[in-house]
Amino acid sequence: MILLYKRYKLCHAVFMEASKVKDIKEKEIGDTMKEPKFSRLKEDIKAKIVHSEWKAGDKIPSENMFAAQYHISRQTVRKAIGELTEEGYLYAEHGRGTFVSERTIHTRTSKNIAVVTTYLSDYIFPRLIQGIEQVLTANGYSIMLKTTRNSRAAEARCMEELLSKDIDGLIIEPSKTQISCRHTSLYDQMDEYGIPYVFIQGYFEQMKKNLTC
Incomplete structure (x- = not known):
């Protein structure tokens, strides 16, 4: 009887531990399934603000509306x-809702200059970046380097990210300049924030104002 009882306790302990592992894995799977929707909601809201679809002072939809639209829980909406x-x-x-903020970035000197190129592996770019960095460093600036792999979508993502940071200027090699630029609104945002930008190695036909040779 004692041996049987000990085996029962051992089996019960193993069962309880297995249940804990199962619960943890189910939670991890659930979180993994929620994460893309959480990320999509967050990025969608951010994009509407960055692209000025929602302006400072605008009230955003309620948690219930977001939850219904994205098929996620209110807790996930609240996290985003x-x-x-x-x-x-x-x-x-309190009692009124959530609103778009007046952006406080780009209102002070950061001493950061963003440099966006299509590739770094081509023979010209390492020397180009080295020259830019030397000049910036000599003038007390830091370089923020990004690449797009000549993708317009990646270029737009880079610019959205840079618009959320403090930068004093942008040096950019635009992607696929033979095709009309579809994210000119992001350059308009740069103008709105007073961030100067300069094109190198090419330019978009509809945006010749910042052309440099």
Whole structure:
């Protein structure tokens, strides 16, 4: 009887541990399934703000509306809105809702210059970047380097990210300049924030104003 009882306790302990592991794995799977929707909601809200579809002071939809639209829980919506609030994109007013913030970035000198190129592997770019970095360093600036692999979608993503950071200027080699630029609104945002930008190695026909040879 004692041996049987010990075996029962051992089996029960193993069962309980297995149940814990199962619960943890199910939670991880659930979180993994939620994560893309959470990320998509956060990026969609950020894009509407960056592209000025939602302007400072605009009230964003309610948690219930987002939850229904994206088929996610209100808790997941709250997490996305909370992170955007911490990042300065949104602010909440008790009893009124959540609103788009007045952006406080780009209002002070950061001493950061962003440099966006299509590739780094081509023979010309290492020397080009080295020269840019030498000049910036000599003038007390830091370089923020990004590449697009000649993808217009990647270029747009880079610019969206840079618009959320403090930079004093942008040096950019545009992607696929033979095709009309579809994200001119991001360059308009640069103008709105007072961020100068310069094209190198090419330019978009509809944006000749910042051409440099």
